[in-house]
Amino acid sequence: MKTYYNPDDLKNFGKIGEFQKPMADKFFEYYGEVFKEGALTAREKSLIALAVAHAIQCPYCIDAYTVDTMEKGCDEEQMMEAVHVAAAIRGGASLVHSTQMMNKVKEISM
Amino acid sequence: MKSLKAQQHPLSKIAYELEVLDAPVKGVKFEDKLAESDLFPLKPTQIDILQINMGKMCNQVCKHCHVDAGPDRKEIMTKETMNQCLNVIKNGTIKTVDLTGGAPEMNPDFRWFIEEIRKISESIDIIVRCNLTIILANPKYHDLPDFYKKHRLEVVSSLPYFTATKTDSQRGDGVFEKSIKALKMLNDVGYGKEDSELKLNLVYNPSGAFLPAEQSGLENEFKKRLKNGYDIEFNSLFTITNLPISRFLEYLLRSENFDNYMEKLLEAYNPVAAANVMCRNTISVGWDGFLYDCDFNQMLELKVDAPASQHISEWSQKALVEREIILKQHCFGCTAGAGSSCGGATA
Numbered sequence: 001m002k003t004y005y006n007p008d009d010l011k012n013f014g015k016i017g018e019f020q021k022p023m024a025d026k027f028f029e030y031y032g033e034v035f036k037e038g039a040l041t042a043r044e045k046s047l048i049a050l051a052v053a054h055a056i057q058c059p060y061c062i063d064a065y066t067v068d069t070m071e072k073g074c075d076e077e078q079m080m081e082a083v084h085v086a087a088a089i090r091g092g093a094s095l096v097h098s099t100q101m102m103n104k105v106k107e108i109s110m
Numbered sequence: 111m112k113s114l115k116a117q118q119h120p121l122s123k124i125a126y127e128l129e130v131l132d133a134p135v136k137g138v139k140f141e142d143k144l145a146e147s148d149l150f151p152l153k154p155t156q157i158d159i160l161q162i163n164m165g166k167m168c169n170q171v172c173k174h175c176h177v178d179a180g181p182d183r184k185e186i187m188t189k190e191t192m193n194q195c196l197n198v199i200k201n202g203t204i205k206t207v208d209l210t211g212g213a214p215e216m217n218p219d220f221r222w223f224i225e226e227i228r229k230i231s232e233s234i235d236i237i238v239r240c241n242l243t244i245i246l247a248n249p250k251y252h253d254l255p256d257f258y259k260k261h262r263l264e265v266v267s268s269l270p271y272f273t274a275t276k277t278d279s280q281r282g283d284g285v286f287e288k289s290i291k292a293l294k295m296l297n298d299v300g301y302g303k304e305d306s307e308l309k310l311n312l313v314y315n316p317s318g319a320f321l322p323a324e325q326s327g328l329e330n331e332f333k334k335r336l337k338n339g340y341d342i343e344f345n346s347l348f349t350i351t352n353l354p355i356s357r358f359l360e361y362l363l364r365s366e367n368f369d370n371y372m373e374k375l376l377e378a379y380n381p382v383a384a385a386n387v388m389c390r391n392t393i394s395v396g397w398d399g400f401l402y403d404c405d406f407n408q409m410l411e412l413k414v415d416a417p418a419s420q421h422i423s424e425w426s427q428k429a430l431v432e433r434e435i436i437l438k439q440h441c442f443g444c445t446a447g448a449g450s451s452c453g454g455a456t457a
Binding site for chain 2: 041042043067070071072073075076077
């Protein structure tokens with residue numbers, strides 16, 4: 001069955017330079033730098049990436065950072081808490097807009 | 111759960127296991143990678159460690175066990191073979207005796223053997239790979255922590271994670287709780303304390319088809335969680351990669367993770383880890399006295415390539431040092447990422 005997403009395509013991510021090499025090289029260099037141990041640990045960065053992957057709903061990123069967080073020693077509870085952080089921000093982002101709705105309601109109501 | 115052997119599972123037949131393991135990974139053989147690193151043929155550096163498998167009997171049936179150990183395995187090292195090991199320890203260059211199994215403590219001559227090693231040398235390092243639950247399995251084992259202490263053994267114990275769910279899913283129901291009790295007993299006699307000479311080291315291996323975390327970071331996490339949660343202390347954490355043989359191979363094939371896992375090992379090949387593989391300074395002794403390059407080759411029945419010295423009774427230091435180490439695709443497990451050995455990361 002044909003689908004828009006093919007899990008095997010994740011392995012080909014590194015080949016995007018085939019169509020535009022200089023930009024791809026710069027991107028991957030930057031990407032590698034971002035995920036290095038720094039003020040945040042590589043483990044913390046991996047959990048952030050997992051949460052963001054869920055927020056942007058990228059199947060490739062979810063696969064990649066599920067494996068990566070496990071390979072950084074995280075367990076399922078920690079991983080699910082990271083996803084809840086993404087969910088809380090996404091849910092909160094909708095709900096905080098309700099203040100605009102409330103303002104408008106009050107503006108046009110007697 | 112029964113061993114693969116008791117189930118008469120196809121993977122309990124070594125010829126079939128070797129056939130599965132013989133396939134190149136993306137067209138690459140392990141020897142090819144070693145040749146790229148100028149390490150082929152792989153030769154020993156010296157022989158420092160004698161790792162002795164005292165038998166395949168175990169009180170646990172762990173899902174990933176490369177020995178296929180369990181209560182239904184009856185292969186046990188005899189006193190005669192132990193005496194042959196003692197001769198090598200007495201006359202050779204061995205610095206460390208590493209006792210494994212199964213549960214080595216289930217060998218009826220386990221204590222005698224250690225007492226005899228200590229008669230030969232007070233200073234030789236003796237490691238016991240204790241699965242922890244054996245200490246609680248029967249009243250006759252309850253004094254093992256005192257026995258280890260008396261003979262100054264280094265205790266190395268598997269604890270796949272600091273939570274019950276992950277530990278029990280790999281090692282069996284209730285194993286985490288019993289392991290915590292056993293660790294407390296070891297701490298109580300002085301093992302694992304920061305300033306103690308009684309070393310208690312833990313082993314982490316992934317509960318699935320992925321690579322282990324970076325060793326020092328995970329050690330800090332384990333120390334924090336075990337201290338805060340259970341008031342348990344230990345010295346070092348060794349991270350070990352699961353090698354694709356026996357029960358772990360069965361899991362990989364059954365879960366259709368085999369190809370991806372082998373590709374992951376290949377892509378993570380690290381030449382520094384390859385130079386430091388444990389088979390370069392270790393000889394593994396089987397329960398029946400035959401000699402192997404490592405515990406994994408032992409389970410694959412790949413005897414050392416030294417025709418004149420394939421059994422402990424015919425030990426020839428010269429022949430063993432000059433041999434070529436036997437390589438198969440499972441060796442990618444020891445060279446992936448930060449490397450893997452019975453003492454943890456190697457790179």
